[in-house]
Amino acid sequence: xxxxxxxxxxxxxxxxxxxxxxxxxxxxxxxxxxxxxxxxxxxxxxxxxxxxxxxxxxxxxxxxxxxxxxxxxxxxxxxxxxxxxxxxxxxxxxxxxxxxxxxxxxxxxxxxxxxxxxxxxxx
Amino acid sequence: xxxxxxxxxxxxxxxxxxxxxxxxxxxxxxxxxxxxxxxxxxxxxxxxxxxxxxxxxxxxxxxxxxxxxxxxxxxxxxxxxxxxxxxxxxxxxxxxxxxxxxxxxxx
Numbered sequence: 491x492x493x494x495x496x497x498x499x500x501x502x503x504x505x506x507x508x509x510x511x512x513x514x515x516x517x518x519x520x521x522x523x524x525x526x527x528x529x530x531x532x533x534x535x536x537x538x539x540x541x542x543x544x545x546x547x548x549x550x551x552x553x554x555x556x557x558x559x560x561x562x563x564x565x566x567x568x569x570x571x572x573x574x575x576x577x578x579x580x581x582x583x584x585x586x587x588x589x590x591x592x593x594x595x596x597x598x599x600x601x602x603x604x605x606x607x608x609x610x611x612x613x
Numbered sequence: 614x615x616x617x618x619x620x621x622x623x624x625x626x627x628x629x630x631x632x633x634x635x636x637x638x639x640x641x642x643x644x645x646x647x648x649x650x651x652x653x654x655x656x657x658x659x660x661x662x663x664x665x666x667x668x669x670x671x672x673x674x675x676x677x678x679x680x681x682x683x684x685x686x687x688x689x690x691x692x693x694x695x696x697x698x699x700x701x702x703x704x705x706x707x708x709x710x711x712x713x714x715x716x717x718x719x720x
Contacts (some may be wrong), residue, residue: 511668527631527657529691535649537709549707552614585656595706599647601664606656 492516494586499607502507502576510607512569517602520544520564523589525600528570528580528582528609538584539571543592553579576611583608615639615703619712623719630691636684636701636713645705646685648677651714652697660699661686691717 498510510526525540538592539560541548559572569586584604591597626632644664651659659668661677661719664684672695674689688695696719702711 527711534698534714535702536650536713537702537711540707540709549709551708590659590662595704596643596645597704598666599659599668599702599704600649600657601659601662601668603656603658 496604499609501610510571514567519567521577525587527585530582534577542594547594576591580589617712623716632688634686638682641681642703642705659670
């Protein structure tokens with residue numbers, strides 16, 4: 491079964507850091523680009539970051555650029571999101587999602603999603 | 614950055630209705646557009662990719678069309694399980710952006 495399982499969310503104070511992880515199974519992880527998408531409570535979807543199959547290309551939303559870093563370990567079938575200098579507006583459910591293709595742009599959309607991990611930034 | 618807009622923002626419809634949702638990009642994105650369905654408390658589900666390609670397992674009552682800046686998602690005959698929120702997303706260039714969503718509820 492194709493599956494993505496996120497972990498690492500929690501309650502964190504503004505300005506602190508958190509690292510999210512996503513464990514993939516049931517497919518050849520190193521053949522596909524991967525993404526993080528978030529959804530604030532009661533709001534729409536916001537693409538956060540993406541990484542190509544061999545980590546050669548990465549992209550970030552303007553709202554997180556310079557604070558968040560995406561990475562992957564193909565040997566461990568895992569995707570990560572290092573989140574630094576967290577702000578209240580980063581509070582959201584964070585989804586890990588698989589791309590239909592290997593490249594990061596001009597591919598087919600996000601066809602497999604995890605159930606998400608919740609990040610709450612509050613003092 | 615490419616901005617995505619959707620209309621309507623919400624719609625009330627009945628089972629059996631034909632429904633069209635439109636999505637507009639602030640600049641041309643060729644056919645690099647996807648549509649997703651999200652139900653409350655659930656992760657989004659890919660319906661359509663590359664503007665008009667039906668994702669495997671998605672019922673044929675869903676279809677997509679368009680290119681450049683103007684796109685649409687059509688549900689030919691609404692079923693009870695189709696009441697949800699629908700999002701478009703451009704995958705042409707960074708940063709990827711989602712539309713604000715269209716909520717479809719029961720009339």
